[in-house]
Amino acid sequence: MTDLGKVDRAFFDEQIYPRLGADRPDVRLGPRHGVDFGVLDVGGRAVVVASDPLSLTPALGFEKAAWFAVHVALSDAAVSGIAPSHLAVTFTLPPEMTDAEFETVWETFDREATELGVSIVTGHTARYGGCQYPWVGGATALAVGDHDDLVRPDGATPGDRLLVTKGPGVEVAGFLVTLFEDAVDLPASTIADAKERFYDMSPVRDALTAAAAGPVTAMHDATEGGLRGALVEVARAGGVRLDVESSAVPSLPGVEAACEFFEIDPWAATSEGTLVVSVDPSGVDAVLAALDEEGIPAAEIGAVRDGEGAYVDGERVEPPESDPSWAVFEEYAETVGLE
Structure with a gap:
């Protein structure tokens, strides 16, 4: 495992890939190292799922920090070629974050999600001792669409x-x-x-x-x-x-x-x-x-x-x-x- 950042391929293949829970037929694309999203089949529709940590860097200003955070949260779903449609957000906030600062963050999330046609459907928001900036939670984005519109990460073909x-x-x-x-x-x-x-x-x-x-x-x-x-x-x-x-x-x-x-x-x-x-x-x-x-x-x-x-x-x-x-x-x- 690297000291900082995402795990390398060897660690993923040895530690993570062999342990993925139940084998379900509705999983059309599961975890792979370097792949941004997974895909489910739900009633004949493709449901793209992507998760990322949530970071806020106050020194940027909370509007900019929140803009960056929400776009990072949506980006891995977007590279599927299907527009992100739903977002779940968990905030594990440091105690020193004020209500006014959070209001700026949430107003920015709402503005960007609305502009992109994304509905925020669930989440969790709390302050906890021991939590600190910039890592303040996580987010899961969904993109719902037709399987024919899906751009698979393994789709590059000779001649492209x-x-x-x-x-x-x-x-x-x-x-x-x-x-x-x-x-x-x-x-x-x-x-x-x-x-x-x-x-x-x-x-x-x-x-x-x-x-x-x-x-x-x-x-x-x-x-x-x-x-x-x-x-x-x-x-x-x-x-x-x-x-x-x-x-x-x-x-x-x-x-x-x-x-x-x-x-x-x-x-x-x-x-x-x-x-x-x-x-x-x-x-x-x-x-x-x-x-x-x-x-x-x-x-x-x-x-x-x-x-x-x-x-x-x-x-x-x-x-x-x-x-x-x-x-x-x-x-x-x-x-x-x-x-």
Whole structure:
């Protein structure tokens, strides 16, 4: 098991995968390492289920912290290609959180859920001694739709083309620079560019726009392990080879400078908001056009081929052993007194 972040594949395969409770026929897709969601069949309908921890970082301001939290909660369901429809939220809050602060959080959850057509159906809210920021609970998102509309994580097929939205390192710029602005020694214009990436840190619209526009075969968001890890997981899930040209991968303003300042490899760092998409060749133009119409930067970066593994500029890549964002967060949180 890694010291911080999600467990690695070996731990998952040895400890978690053999112990999954009852074997039920309505489970169409169960847990797999690197796969974002599960799928049930309920009366002939696909019910996508995805769970994530819930984090709030007060130093961001509670509106921004809550915006990020609700979009993280919905993102793993959205990459199924079926729009999130229901959300369950559990808050295990630290005693120092005030009613006014929670009101801001909940108003933001309600606003974002309403805009995305998501109903909050159940949950649990309490303050408990021993709980502390940023980890304050968990959330489970559901997406209900037709099985034919489901984009399976193992669907990448030789001949497909690979697209990516926004490029790597978005979260380094949007989250870390926003959080640690006073400690970031970069020009004011560069800091402003990086902070503008904050509201790029959601793949929800990316996924739903791409799925609606063309024959999408697989999607995966580049969270822990970054773009490099996401490419490996898409290749592994589909049993295929991915070939990527690094020069084709977009980079948004402020990202490169932020990653250089924090000494982070942007391809290895968690990048909530970055989406890897495999598309049948007939749908590439339509998907790119739809994303562009929504103001979502995207590019074609490579191809799916027979074989196995992910290759960038002809060199095989592996996921990082640990996500470098964790160490940077710990270092700078201590520096600016967040711990």
